[in-house]
Amino acid sequence: MDLEFIMNIFPTLLKTLPLTIYIVVVTAILGFLLAVIVTAIRLKKIPVISQLMDLYTSFMRSTPGLIHIFVVYYGLPVLFRAIGIDINFISRVTFSITALVLYNGAFVSEILRPSYLAVPSQQHEAATSVGMTNWQKHIRVIFPQVLPIALPSLGNALIDLLKDTSLLFLIGLVDIMGQADIIIANTLGVYQLEVYVTIALIYWGCSILLEQVIRFLEKKTGKYLR
Amino acid sequence: MNFDFQVMFETILIVLQAVPRTFLIAFLILLVGILFGGIIAFIKIKQVPILSQIINVFVSYVRGVPLIVHLFVVMSSLPEGASSLLKAVGFEMQPHEFPSILIVLVTYSFLEAAIQSENIRGAFQSIDPQQIEAGLSIGFTRRQNLRRIIIPQAMAVALPMFLNALLKIIKALSLAFTVGAVDIMAQARFAAALSSRYLESYIAAALVYWFICGILLIVFNKIEKRLQLGSTR
Numbered sequence: 001m002d003l004e005f006i007m008n009i010f011p012t013l014l015k016t017l018p019l020t021i022y023i024v025v026v027t028a029i030l031g032f033l034l035a036v037i038v039t040a041i042r043l044k045k046i047p048v049i050s051q052l053m054d055l056y057t058s059f060m061r062s063t064p065g066l067i068h069i070f071v072v073y074y075g076l077p078v079l080f081r082a083i084g085i086d087i088n089f090i091s092r093v094t095f096s097i098t099a100l101v102l103y104n105g106a107f108v109s110e111i112l113r114p115s116y117l118a119v120p121s122q123q124h125e126a127a128t129s130v131g132m133t134n135w136q137k138h139i140r141v142i143f144p145q146v147l148p149i150a151l152p153s154l155g156n157a158l159i160d161l162l163k164d165t166s167l168l169f170l171i172g173l174v175d176i177m178g179q180a181d182i183i184i185a186n187t188l189g190v191y192q193l194e195v196y197v198t199i200a201l202i203y204w205g206c207s208i209l210l211e212q213v214i215r216f217l218e219k220k221t222g223k224y225l226r
Numbered sequence: 227m228n229f230d231f232q233v234m235f236e237t238i239l240i241v242l243q244a245v246p247r248t249f250l251i252a253f254l255i256l257l258v259g260i261l262f263g264g265i266i267a268f269i270k271i272k273q274v275p276i277l278s279q280i281i282n283v284f285v286s287y288v289r290g291v292p293l294i295v296h297l298f299v300v301m302s303s304l305p306e307g308a309s310s311l312l313k314a315v316g317f318e319m320q321p322h323e324f325p326s327i328l329i330v331l332v333t334y335s336f337l338e339a340a341i342q343s344e345n346i347r348g349a350f351q352s353i354d355p356q357q358i359e360a361g362l363s364i365g366f367t368r369r370q371n372l373r374r375i376i377i378p379q380a381m382a383v384a385l386p387m388f389l390n391a392l393l394k395i396i397k398a399l400s401l402a403f404t405v406g407a408v409d410i411m412a413q414a415r416f417a418a419a420l421s422s423r424y425l426e427s428y429i430a431a432a433l434v435y436w437f438i439c440g441i442l443l444i445v446f447n448k449i450e451k452r453l454q455l456g457s458t459r
Contacts, residue, residue, distance in 0.1 A: 062439035063432045064400035066411065071432060074425040078229060159290075166292035167401075177294070192302035200291045200299055207290030 005194050009183055013198055016176045017206075019093070020165050023175070027097050028158060031104030038109040043116060053109075060106030065099075065164050072099035073171045096168045100161065108157055115150035116142070148221045155214030159207050166203070176202065230426055237417045237430035244413035245438065251402075251409065252395040255331060259338025260388065266343035271350060281343075288340035293333075294401050300333045301405045326406035334395065342391065349384035350376070382453045389446045393439055400435075410434055 041053050060068070073095045080087045119142055127137040169177035180195045266285075269277050288296070305324035312319050353376055361371040396410075403412035410431055418427035 058440075059432070059436055062397075063435045064397040064411065066400045067428055067432045067435065070428045071425065074428065078425055082228075163292035166294050170404075193299065196295060196298040196302055200287075200295045203292055203295060204287055204290040208286070211290075 001197070002191060002194055005191050006198050009191075009195060010198060012183065013176055013179055013195075013202060016174065016179045017202070019173075019175050020162070023093065023097055023100070023165055023168070024158075024162050027100040027104060027161060030097070030101045031108055031161075034101060034105030035108035035112055038105055039112040039116065042109070042113060057106040057109055060103050061110065065103055066167055066170065068103050069096070069099040069167055069171055072102065092168075092171055092173045095171065096165075096173055100164060103164070104157065104161060107160075108154065111150055111153040111157060112146070115146050115153075118149050119145045144221075148218070151214070151218050151221055155211070155218070158214070159210050162206060162210065163203065230423060233421050233423045234426040234430050237414065237421070237423075237427045238434060240417045241410055241413050241427075241431050241434045244408060244410045245434065248396060248399055248409040251327070251330065251407075252392055252399060255334040255338050255395050256388065256392050258331070258335040259342045259391070260346070262335065262339035263342030263346050266339060267346040267350065270343065270347055285340045285343065288337055293337065293398055294404060296333050296337060297329070297401060297405055301329050304329055304332060326402075329405045330399070330402045330407045334398065337398075338391065338395065342388070345384055345387040345391075346380070349380040349387070352383050353379050385453060386446070386450050389442075389449065393442055396438065397435065 038053050038057065041049050076095065076098065077087055123141055123145065124137065127141040132140065165175060166177050168175055169181065176199055180199055183195050184192050266281055269281055305321035308324055309319045309321045357375055357379065358371060361375040366374065399409040400411035402409050403415055414427045414431035418424045421427065
């Protein structure tokens with residue numbers, strides 16, 4: 001172990017972190033929106049679409065994340081060419097985000113659905129009985145109770161998302177792992193272990209940071225449950 | 227290039243050949259994970275000083291770092307370490323001769339031990355302390371208590387978790403190709419390299435995974451139902 005080398009490459013590796021953070025933030029937001037739509041469709045049991053969504057979540061949850069990334073990367077261009085659109089100009093970042101959003105939409109929907117169902121039906125009835133509209137009922141009574149139930153799992157999903165970004169270098173994205181490949185190639189593979197240990201430390205730090213943020217949020221939203 | 231269904235079906239047949247091997251590896255990892263996870267859980271429940279703090283750091287590290295990074299760290303340290311260790315004992319082995327399957331087994335077992343230790347701890351803590359007192363009150367020794375009262379009840383809680391873990395390991399093994407071990411994913415990549423049809427091969431692999439998960443979920447539900455029959459009276 002060459003500690004000096006680790007100190008040297010640390011800044012180079014950290015420089016790629018903004019790209020990872022960008023991907024995580026965009027994916028988390030879009031994935032959550034997709035999950036809300038999927039959950040709403042499945043809860044309302046809209047015929048045909050609801051079954052399609054069941055199929056979609058089951059497929060996404062049964063196949064490894066790596067496959068989603070490869071299928072989107074190789075499949076989207078084929079799909080779009082079939083309807084006459086050329087998307088070769090699209091960057092790898094977009095492919096990455098698409099694949100991760102598709103997965104997270106399914107995964108988070110499996111968190112949101114049980115959390116929504118965990119709110120007792122009396123809460124719905126009580127809200128309706130005091131004359132709230134459907135919209136008011138959900139905003140004022142139901143969602144504040146769903147949030148603290150779902151938050152621990154959502155937090156874990158966010159940390160999993162951060163960890164899933166480590167696979168994107170396999171389609172050629174130069175994030176922290178892609179940068180690692182470049183450093184290893186430049187040093188002819190002598191410092192392989194040092195590079196990967198540094199990356200492990202960076203990911204560990206990020207995960208711990210995220211965990212603390214989530215714990216803080218859990219404390220804040222916990223008051224709705226009382 | 228259009229989507230070629232025939233290539234996809236042929237690839238499915240090739241990929242299916244890797245299923246038994248993947249199952250075997252996953253099962254082995256789960257067993258080792260449960261064994262070491264049990265030891266870790268025991269140390270944490272007993273709150274052994276120092277050891278228990280070290281384990282906290284270990285579990286936090288294992289859970290905070292992506293699996294592929296774990297694989298690469300082990301890949302770039304274990305073969306060299308093993309070869310110098312063997313040299314000290316008098317055997318000659320080059321680091322690149324180190325079997326890649328061992329890298330996979332070691333990495334995933336560590337990971338699984340960390341995850342299962344939390345599950346096992348949860349299962350033991352879910353047992354009502356009165357059950358243990360009741361066992362002691364009718365004259366069971368500690369060992370009898372553990373074997374006849376605690377473990378059967380903890381098993382009912384932990385078994386569904388173990389079964390889910392098996393599914394997760396099978397999916398996680400899709401990364402094993404990065405260090406050269408052959409599972410479903412690696413087999414699909416071989417087929418893809420031969421036919422140079424990447425999309426078809428990956429979709430074939432996805433369908434195989436989906437199929438396996440579907441079958442396993444049906445089996446698991448049956449097992450879980452049987453367990454519930456045993457606990458309700």
